[in-house]
Amino acid sequence: MVSSYEKPKTAQIVYFSGTGGTKMAASALADALIGREITCELFSLNGKSSFVGESGALLIVMFPVYAFNAPVIIDDFLAALAFSAGGSAAVIAVSGGGEVSPNTASRCRTIGHLRKKGFQTVYEAGLVMPSNLIMEYPEAISLALLRILPEKVEQIAADLSSGTVKRLKIHVFDRFLARLGVLEKRGSPDFGKKMKVDDACKGCGLCAAKCPRGNIALKNGRPVFKDRCIMCLGCIYRCPQKALTPGILKSFVFAGYDLNFLQKKLDEGSQEHSDSEEIKTLTKGYLMSGVRKYLLEE
Ligand SMILES: Cc1cc2nc3c(=O)[nH]c(=O)nc-3n(C[C@H](O)[C@H](O)[C@H](O)COP(=O)(O)O)c2cc1C
Numbered sequence: 190m191v192s193s194y195e196k197p198k199t200a201q202i203v204y205f206s207g208t209g210g211t212k213m214a215a216s217a218l219a220d221a222l223i224g225r226e227i228t229c230e231l232f233s234l235n236g237k238s239s240f241v242g243e244s245g246a247l248l249i250v251m252f253p254v255y256a257f258n259a260p261v262i263i264d265d266f267l268a269a270l271a272f273s274a275g276g277s278a279a280v281i282a283v284s285g286g287g288e289v290s291p292n293t294a295s296r297c298r299t300i301g302h303l304r305k306k307g308f309q310t311v312y313e314a315g316l317v318m319p320s321n322l323i324m325e326y327p328e329a330i331s332l333a334l335l336r337i338l339p340e341k342v343e344q345i346a347a348d349l350s351s352g353t354v355k356r357l358k359i360h361v362f363d364r365f366l367a368r369l370g371v372l373e374k375r376g377s378p379d380f381g382k383k384m385k386v387d388d389a390c391k392g393c394g395l396c397a398a399k400c401p402r403g404n405i406a407l408k409n410g411r412p413v414f415k416d417r418c419i420m421c422l423g424c425i426y427r428c429p430q431k432a433l434t435p436g437i438l439k440s441f442v443f444a445g446y447d448l449n450f451l452q453k454k455l456d457e458g459s460q461e462h463s464d465s466e467e468i469k470t471l472t473k474g475y476l477m478s479g480v481r482k483y484l485l486e487e
Pocket residue numbers: 205206207208209210211212252253254255256257258283284285286287292317318319320321322373419420421422
């Protein structure tokens with residue numbers, strides 16, 4: 190492992206984002222890198238990617254954590270990536286839960302794929318954005334996560350521009366637990382196929398147009414799901430009519446997830462800053478301990 194690297198002239202950020210959290214983080218990081226005079230290109234894997242690797246550029250891979258791993262879209266991207274001997278990479282996982290077990294192993298598979306393609310991962314980071322599955326965070330916590338994002342990406346940009354090498358610790362059993370994440374991959378197509386479309390659907394086709402897997406088609410003005418769903422939840426949360434409901438794992442999804450609404454609230458200058466005591470109270474318990482650590486830098 191190298192102990193430092195030269196300040197990159199160019200960074201290429203490749204990201205996938207199901208419901209917008211990783212997209213926000215990737216754009217904020219791009220701005221922070223540009224602010225440090227690093228040319229930055231953003232490539233989204235939500236549609237057809239136009240990515241062409243640039244020799245000497247730092248490759249930054251960003252993704253939402255799915256069942257303690259990277260989404261399959263990231264695996265597919267890396268499988269198709271051209272070999273680049275001596276390339277440097279940074280891997281940034283965006284989770285809902287933070288750097289707690291088993292999330293600490295969430296970057297392993299990506300780092301392994303990158304290694305096979307000749308890239309050495311010189312930098313790892315974990316960002317936390319509001320959870321979009323199972324646990325709905327209190328609004329004050331979601332706002333605090335959005336509010337702290339510029340500071341967090343500024344730190345990453347400062348590290349990358351000063352050649353800081355950072356590899357994060359993996360807890361002992363997390364590698365093993367992360368492998369169980371494969372069950373989520375197997376179950377996701379079923380999640381899509383069992384999706385219910387109610388009468389509120391106006392057939393606008395937004396779900397079909399935005400599905401990152403091309404998994405939704407419109408038939409007689411109604412969405413029909415094929416068998417390539419990865420459970421990113423984009424269609425459910427994006428639907429203007431809220432017409433899509435899971436046929437299975439219904440309670441994993443909640444009505445109130447809306448990052449754009451929260452961001453708007455922040456932009457309008459929401460003064461409701463939570464102090465550290467309130468954050469401590471709202472993040473009690475193991476499941477929120479990664480969020481607490483992230484927000485309070487414990
Ligand atoms: C299918 C699925 C699995 C998830 N698994 C995890 C997980 O293992 N650990 C975690 O902390 N968050 C998990 N999350 C939450 C997301 O990682 C988190 O909300 C993230 O910010 C979403 O990013 P996005 O808006 O770019 O899609 C999961 C979300 C989904 C949809």
